[in-house]
Amino acid sequence: MNRLQANLCLICVTLCWSTEVIIFSCIPDGILPFATTVITSGIACLILLTCFFKRIRQEMARSGKKLLLRCLILGVIKTAYDILFLYGLNYFDVSTGAFTFCITVVVLPVILLTMKRNVSKKTWASVLLVLTGIVCALGGTLVNAQFLGLLIMFVGCTVRAFFIVKLNEYAKEHDPMTLSTWISIIGTVLAFAIWVVLQPSTFASIPWSGTVIASFFIYAYFIVAFAQTLNIFAQKSATATGATIIYSLEIVFSLIWSYVLPESLIDRMTPSPYHVVGALFIVAGSLIEILEFKSRRVRVEIKE
């Protein structure tokens, strides 16, 4: 997979994640997010195990405990930032809260710097544009937002940035399919533990219906099995910063869905001018990262 292909895959991953809102609208509000994680990650890891059992077994034989330990670290970090986002988003309305996810883009290069890794000038330019987009979109709400909400989101984004750095590192070393399967398994187990504490009746508390089951399957196919695996494959050929900048496009896709899709599928909303301008800055930042700017062509003459 070359860099262009990796970037395309990352855009696709971001697109899949942005449809989460549409799928969630088919799942009743009473179902806890941890329940959704348990069921969807469970289905996804079953699919991955069934389809790629041989490949996973080979990788386990090669990497064994080291891989398991790394997946455990990733699974714990992922659950941690999921919880932080879940509680942090309570302080914002849906559209504003979604923009706060993009803070990861700003935090990640700083984390890389503290780890003494290089960040290119092009990346810093992208980060600056995305940051301008976030500030634009949050606009007045940033002033009125509760400090605690912002703090939780900031910590969540920092944890997520650390997750991306580690995932990027491990993806280059291990088989992405095995990583994805184990992250799903560990995510399922951790989410189930939290679910049991919050809602001891677990599966019995879910109002099962055709639509709910279908939504769980759709979520499992696209958000977990497909997007998560594709993300890890793409990370092999991408940088952590580049990936995060592309992830910030999620808010742009979400805005498009909320404007384009019929009301039978989603609660439609008209984005404010601040949101539109913010989204444009984010697109510009991502384009700078995605596009390869060639330096002036140098003619090489071969003398015989």
Place this chain on the structure above:
Amino acid sequence: MKSKNKRFHKGLRTAGLFFALVFAYLVLAIPFRVMTVIPGFTEIRPVQLLKPVYGVFFGIPGCLAFAFGNLIGDLLGDSLRWSSIAGFAANFAGPFVFWLFWSRLSKTPFSLRTGTDLLKHLVTTVVSAFTESLLITPVVMLVYADVDAMLFAITVFLNGTVFPLLLGIPLMILMQEEFGFRPCANRYAPL
């Protein structure tokens, strides 16, 4: 005798592949029946992402699997109508356009590594979606006058372009680059 046996095994393998592809189609298609745009006629169909995959990597058996998958999906979803015959033809033609382009018309082998390759794929996708829309919409218009033909045609076209482009391209990249699938619709591929 030996060649007869070989042919039998090849036929068996193709049949097995066909059933596996139909199964994969149905597993992906059935949950999306809840996302209806025109009840009984069309819904949001991410399963369309399999259209280029089936055409390029599995050739004619793939095209047939795509068409039969759609037909069985209609049957299971209680939406089998006269227009399903046109639906069958359109769902065969969709992946067939990809197969035809990459195996007969393109001067280069199938790949999605450069901007030019991607542009070719984009044009093929648009042609394929347009062909599908052109095959189904007139029949639906003729048989079911109460259906909004314009909305139907647009939905078919968008389903046929958006999903193969946004989800199909990454899946094909993954299949070719990471899982080592060899494009069947590739006359340049070594035998």
